Structure formats: structure tokens, C-alpha cells
Amino acid sequence: MELTGKTALVTGGGIRVGRALVMALAEAGCNVFIHYGNSQTGALEVQQEVEALGRKAFTYSADLSDAQATQGIIPKAQEVFGQVDILINSASVFPLEDKFFQVDLDLWEWIFAVNLRAPFQLSQAFAQQVAGDRQGKIININDARIPRPRPDHFVYRLTKRGLWDMTEILALELAPNITVNGLALGQILEAPEAPDPExxxxxxxxxxxxxxxxxxxxVVTDAALYLLQQDFLSGTTIRLDGAEYLKF
Incomplete structure (x- = not known):
């Protein structure tokens, strides 16, 4: 796919990896629809940075745990840009209090809604507006630890395992016009709660x-741009973890 002039939608685009993806897409020539949950300040800042590059940008807040709010994201992006060519499901939640005996149904439903239902809803709505012989690209941001079962982060792991499988299933379901791939991240960003992050x-x-x-x-943005430029690659999740989870 030639990226110049395309429209990309990035969830969680105001902070951290999502923000880096927004800027990389803009630098590659894309206009960007920047979804955010609570990070309005970051989203507005990155919008200004995108516009400074001469690209169009639009910020939009929606609670991904709310199915109705999530359902409105793609239609709003169409209203603003006409069509969406790229969807990056980057936003997710990672609660620390997520061990098996800590989980109640409210926590279960919240994590599933944000981490799995929202990417499903957005992928479905995205695919429905990729008409005719247009190309579309979906990238799901995942977690490199998921293939190795552990008892920590119980519900989070279930949702990310589901997202991993959904990436492969949708690669078949949405071919030939839409490719669907994933990036599974290892230790990418500093832990903000650490006394000395470096x-x-x-x-x-x-x-x-x-x-x-x-x-x-x-590392993440280079891999994402690589996936977007490949037309013969679909259903693959690339681990970006320095081989950590081959060992642990």
C-alpha cells in the first residue's frame, strides 16, 4: 500500500506507543484520526504535531468499554475523512489487580470490552466500509508474553490471546482486500512507576x-510501517521482544 494520502485510525493515539504510531503514520504521508479515552491533552498535542507536518488530523474521544460509543468511531472517521484505509487497534487496559481470585464480573467485563470487544467492533465496521477493490490494513497491538501461559494478569491474558487468534481468523475472513496482522510487544517503554526508569x-x-x-x-513504528507496505503478508503476529519470551 502506498501510504501517502491514506487515512489511518489509531486507538489510544494520544499517549505512549499509540502516539508514536500516529506520528510515524503522519511522517509516512497519512492523515490520522486520533482516538483517545482520557488523554485529551496528549491527543491535542499530537494533533498539532501531525498538522505541523502538513497532514490532516482529528481527535475523538470514546470510551472503548461502551459498545455504543465504540460503534460511533468509524462513522465519525468517515464523516471527517470520507474513508478509512488503515486501522490500528492500539488501546488496551492492563490492570495490576488481575489475578484469578481478584477478578469479579465487573473487572472481567471491562477488560474484555476494551481489549477484545472494541477491536472486534472496530474491525467489523472498518471492513464494512472498505468497498469495491480498495485495499485495507488492520494491525492489532498485542503482547509478546501471551503464547506462554502464566497465572498472572488472568483476564488480560485471555483477551490478548483472543486478539491473537482474531488476527489470524480475520486474515482469512477479510481476504483478499484487507490484510490483518499483529505486533506483540515486549519491554518497549520505561516503567513509569519505577523509582529510576532508566x-x-x-x-x-x-x-x-x-x-x-x-x-x-x-522499533514498533518501523515494524508497523513494514506491515502496512506488505501485500502478501497477513495473519502474522510479529514478536518485538528481543527473544525474551523464547527464554521466559
Whole structure:
């Protein structure tokens, strides 16, 4: 796909990896519809940065745990830009209190709604507006730890496993016009709660990552742009983890 002039929709586009993806897409020539939940300040800042590059940008707030609000995202993007060519499901929630005996039904439903139902709804609505012989691209942002079962983050793991499987299923369902791929992230960003985030990352790399380095947002954006430019690649989730989860 030639990216110049295309419209991309990024969920969670105001902060962290989502924000980096927005900027990479804009630098590649895309106009960007920036979804955010609570991060209005970040979303407005990145909108200004996109517009400074000469691209069009629009910010839109929607609670992904609300099915009706989620259903309105693609129609709004169509209203603003006419069509959407790229969907990146980046937003997710990662509650710390998510072990098996801590989970109640409210927590279960919230995590499933944001991490799995919302990407399903958005993918369905996105695919429905890719008409005729147009091309479309979906990228689902996932977690490199998911193929190895562990008892931590119980519901989160279930939702991300579902997203991994949905990526493969939709690659078949939406072919030949739409490719669907995923990026499974390892240690990409500094832990904001760490007393010394830089020291945390150095120590983490030394202890856990065979390549002895952590990732960074550019690792993610380079991989995303690669996937968007491939027409013969679909149903693949690429792990960006420095081989960490081959070991752990």
C-alpha cells in the first residue's frame, strides 16, 4: 500500500506507543484520526504535531468499554475523512489487580470490552466500509508474553490471546482486500512507576532479554510501517521482544 494520502485510525493515539504510531503514520504521508479515552491533552498535542507536518488530523474521544460509543468511531472517521484505509487497534487496559481470585464480573467485563470487544467492533465496521477493490490494513497491538501461559494478569491474558487468534481468523475472513496482522510487544517503554526508569530498563535487559537491550517506540513504528507496505503478508503476529519470551 502506498501510504501517502491514506487515512489511518489509531486507538489510544494520544499517549505512549499509540502516539508514536500516529506520528510515524503522519511522517509516512497519512492523515490520522486520533482516538483517545482520557488523554485529551496528549491527543491535542499530537494533533498539532501531525498538522505541523502538513497532514490532516482529528481527535475523538470514546470510551472503548461502551459498545455504543465504540460503534460511533468509524462513522465519525468517515464523516471527517470520507474513508478509512488503515486501522490500528492500539488501546488496551492492563490492570495490576488481575489475578484469578481478584477478578469479579465487573473487572472481567471491562477488560474484555476494551481489549477484545472494541477491536472486534472496530474491525467489523472498518471492513464494512472498505468497498469495491480498495485495499485495507488492520494491525492489532498485542503482547509478546501471551503464547506462554502464566497465572498472572488472568483476564488480560485471555483477551490478548483472543486478539491473537482474531488476527489470524480475520486474515482469512477479510481476504483478499484487507490484510490483518499483529505486533506483540515486549519491554518497549520505561516503567513509569519505577523509582529510576532508566536503571530499571538497563537491569531488565541484562536479566531477561537475550539481546541485552530493551525496545523503544521506533522499533514498533518501523515494524508497523513494514506491515502496512506488505501485500502478501497477513495473519502474522510479529514478536518485538528481543527473544525474551523464547527464554521466559
Amino acid at each position: 536503571e530499571f530498563m538497563r537491569d531488565y535487559a541484562e536479566r531477561r532479554i537475550p539481546l541485552k537491550m530493551t525496545g523503544n517506540p521506533k
